[in-house]
Amino acid sequence: MEVTNVETIPISMSLPEGEGVGDARGFGRTRATTLLRIETDDGTVGWGEAFAPGSIVAATIDELFRDRVVGMDPFDVESLADESYTDPYHFGGSVFVQSCVSAIDVALWDIIGKTVGRPVHRLLGGTECRTLTPYASTMYFTDAERPLERPVEEAVDEGFTAAKIKIGSGVEDDIERVRVAREILGDDARLMVDMNGNYRPRQAVKTAKAIEKYDITWIEEPVPPENESGYREVKSRIDTPIAAGEAHYGRFAFKRLVDDRAVDIVQPNLGRCGGFSEARLIADMATTENVAVRPHIWNSGVGMAAAVQFAASVSSYPHTRNIPEPMMVEFDRSENPLRSEILETPFDPSGGILDVPQGPGLGISVDRDAVERYRTE
Numbered sequence: 001m002e003v004t005n006v007e008t009i010p011i012s013m014s015l016p017e018g019e020g021v022g023d024a025r026g027f028g029r030t031r032a033t034t035l036l037r038i039e040t041d042d043g044t045v046g047w048g049e050a051f052a053p054g055s056i057v058a059a060t061i062d063e064l065f066r067d068r069v070v071g072m073d074p075f076d077v078e079s080l081a082d083e084s085y086t087d088p089y090h091f092g093g094s095v096f097v098q099s100c101v102s103a104i105d106v107a108l109w110d111i112i113g114k115t116v117g118r119p120v121h122r123l124l125g126g127t128e129c130r131t132l133t134p135y136a137s138t139m140y141f142t143d144a145e146r147p148l149e150r151p152v153e154e155a156v157d158e159g160f161t162a163a164k165i166k167i168g169s170g171v172e173d174d175i176e177r178v179r180v181a182r183e184i185l186g187d188d189a190r191l192m193v194d195m196n197g198n199y200r201p202r203q204a205v206k207t208a209k210a211i212e213k214y215d216i217t218w219i220e221e222p223v224p225p226e227n228e229s230g231y232r233e234v235k236s237r238i239d240t241p242i243a244a245g246e247a248h249y250g251r252f253a254f255k256r257l258v259d260d261r262a263v264d265i266v267q268p269n270l271g272r273c274g275g276f277s278e279a280r281l282i283a284d285m286a287t288t289e290n291v292a293v294r295p296h297i298w299n300s301g302v303g304m305a306a307a308v309q310f311a312a313s314v315s316s317y318p319h320t321r322n323i324p325e326p327m328m329v330e331f332d333r334s335e336n337p338l339r340s341e342i343l344e345t346p347f348d349p350s351g352g353i354l355d356v357p358q359g360p361g362l363g364i365s366v367d368r369d370a371v372e373r374y375r376t377e
């Protein structure tokens with residue numbers, strides 16, 4: 001069995017004025033990502049996603065990976081992650097190289113799963129896992145004329161039992177957002193906050209202490225991802241767990257986060273971190289040091305499927321079967337047809353439960369017509 005074709009498919013969509021979404025660092029109405037479709041000589045098709053701009057992914061695949069992947073046995077997938085650091089030498093630490101490795105790796109694991117008839121989470125060493133707990137990623141900074149509490153009310157109405165909201169634009173605004181969200185969610189729901197790296201350590205600590213009484217499950221990216229000393233400073237001064245990883249990629253960056261005890265939770269994105277092979281390595285490093293793993297998901301339906309399969313494979317160490325912390329997966333509540341339309345059976349978080357696809361590979365069927373509707377090149 002060998003790979004015969006690799007196709008990059010950039011997709012994007014734009015929301016109308018008044019319906020954009022943002023965080024403390026930025027605001028936009030356009031979402032874009034890049035799908036990867038790999039085909040083998042027996043007609044098996046695998047899908048992956050590079051969470052990076054299409055033109056860069058296409059050029060990087062053509063320049064660095066096409067010759068290596070075409071003719072490759074998909075079962076050699078794990079050699080790719082290692083080789084990305086040695087050949088092309090010196091480029092492996094680039095976010096765009098690792099995003100391309102992510103897409104190729106995920107597509108090859110999809111092919112392997114389809115070949116052996118097993119879902120990827122079982123191939124990665126996970127035991128049977130049928131459901132996960134979705135959390136609503138919501139209360140974005142927006143240009144919509146809506147009451148602040150409305151998106152959280154909608155999430156609760158749909159059955160979510162956990163939510164993550166955007167903060168990071170000043171302590172007073174942070175407190176108000178958290179107060180409103182907690183009021184709507186009630187005392188039992190989990191509430192996370194995301195500062196998107198918009199603070200200096202002192203500002204992050206100030207907000208963290210001010211919102212501690214609202215029982216925050218984690219504070220995400222309190223300082224910029226590259227500010228490693230800032231993470232250590234914040235962590236030493238607050239009690240709330242800290243999460244980061246959506247902007248990190250590759251085993252070496254995650255090893256620093258884990259070894260430095262800079263965070264309590266790592267959040268690899270399956271379209272950026274290096275794919276399943278690298279994510280498994282990251283999860284093993286993290287759980288070995290008793291750091292939790294909760295994937296970041298702001299991807300298309302394909303990237304979401306990869307993250308769900310990965311999440312389903314992660315060990316619950318050190319918890320027993322009576323798990324006090326369920327594996328939670330991010331469910332972006334903003335309007336995004338790249339997530340909701342390109343799968344024949346979209347993910348459904350209603351009722352506060354997300355089914356883990358049990359079919360082979362990623363367990364999804366991609367709607368090619370929908371993909372073509374959002375294709376940009």
Ligand SMILES: [Mg+2]
Pocket residue numbers: 194196220221246
């Ligand atoms: Mg985030």
